[in-house]
Amino acid sequence: MFGSPLSNVSKCLNAMPEAFQRFKVEPAFSTSFASLFFWRDLKQPSWCALPEGLKKYPLLGFLAGSIAAYKILAEDYYEKSIDAIVLEEVFTSLDVTADQLMVLNPKIELADLADDVKEILGRAL
Known part of the structure; x- marks a missing residue:
């Protein structure tokens, strides 16, 4: 359910590019309670998100490039x-x-x- 902590946080963090390692371990982000992850490399044309299926949450549209x-x-x-x-x-x-x-x-x-x-x-x- 959206808003609930992910049961597979480690799997999501491992799927993120290594370039974001310092953010993955940043205590301020409290990844153990994360419901979703968004990131964007400077060379990427749009945002990436985990877990898959976040497109069903239209209120997150402003984060996904609009x-x-x-x-x-x-x-x-x-x-x-x-x-x-x-x-x-x-x-x-x-x-x-x-x-x-x-x-x-x-x-x-x-x-x-x-x-x-x-x-x-x-x-x-």
Whole structure:
């Protein structure tokens, strides 16, 4: 059942590419309680998912490559308009710049994101 921890977490983790090893063992992700896994290599055109059959969960569509679906979700959640051009740039490049962050959230303090950006992107803004 969706939302319940997987009975075969080890099998799913073993099926993921080795490039994601550090994420597989990251305590913050609590993989032992995972219901599903999504990943995307920079060279892949779309997201990968485990276990098989996740397509039957349409609410996950925004994770599986639909920029329009994510835009709707984000605008509803944040109760503000999201710049579609910048959003598409971020989605297609799998990267983000300081300028893009400022367009998406003019109130953001870039210094507060420095450690997160370094960890996620492997570089400074």
